[in-house]
Amino acid sequence: MVQKPAPDATRRSEKSRRAIYDAALALVVEAGYAKTTIEGIAARAGVGKQTIYRWWSSKADVLLEAFLDLSEQYAEAVATPEELQYGIPDTGDLAADLKYVLRATVDELVDPKFEAPSRALAAEGVVNEQFAVQVVSRLLEPSLQLYVQRLKAAQATGEVRRDIDPRIALELFVSPLAQRWLQRTGPITYEYSDALVDYALNGLAPR
Template sequence: MQRRTTPDAGRRSEASRRAILTAAFELAGEVGYAKLSVEGIAARAGVGKQTIYRWWPSKGAVLFDAFLSLSQGQDGQEGLPDTGDLEADLKVVLRATVDEFADPRYDRPLRALTIEIMNDPELAALYAERLDGPMKELKKARLRAAQQAGHLPEDLDLDVAVDLIWGPLLSRWLHRSGPLTHAYADTLVETALHGLLPR
């Protein structure tokens, strides 16, 4: 007698979820956020519109989860590199950020998500809780290790330090106010670590 297997609902749901996130990310890059719709995401993912609304309240929330899934799956590494050379480690991280901003696959969807976060307080709170906050803690942890190693002042305000190092990069990308290059990333790190006054 042939044994009948029951469908794995969990596996099917996860496959649908991944298809939806992929569709949202791809469509945001293709048509822009203004033309992105739940209907379009559902059609691209091969699911019903109600399936999306069961898991997410808006297209912005779907796009945010798409980015969150992407950022969690890039290299599996937690934390910033720590070779003992803070300047070199920060340059590696900021150069990687420059490369991500310059990648056309990410630029348009990321800009769309940024605009939506600015206009949607609930999405902004979700972003702060699930992505921006945890990432800031990882950055502060690397700077804290440098403090403990005597490479940074003990009384340094780590929140301000993170803003000084990463803020200008985000600002230049967001406002298209100048070229984003590895040389610019290196200069940011050097200026943040060594200051504006003559040595």
């Protein structure tokens, strides 16, 4: 039988976990991913190295979970409980629902608290394929699948053509925001993200 930890021990490990996340994110922002080590994270968090190795097997694991936690905290701060549970709203008006969600993405991308750690991790993913694969499977693809579900619902109601692949279609409005953020090719505004939705749904050719 597995014993439940005493409440004091649970509080202590939750506190350590939080300190480790904070230390990992701070170090990757200040020193970069390459110079961030498990030893450095442990020292800054005020815990032993063994505490970290008990929960994670590498610095990539620690950082990715720290970032997933940051994203969850961010979502909890800005979203309603329904939004957290169901992802993209479905009011029956696809354009309005996509514009609503992309405006929230704009808010997140331009938030300074979010920017430094997410840029450090994105930069690492550009040059480190193994790390990128983890970021995609644990962070990016689950978010993109919410768009796939919403587009499939729109295919069922006839708002989106049935012969398109939703996994590709979502990139018409998600990827432009991502590229402007990653490569700084242009400003990120609500007007811009609204235009992406209109262009993608209606197409560039005259109707």
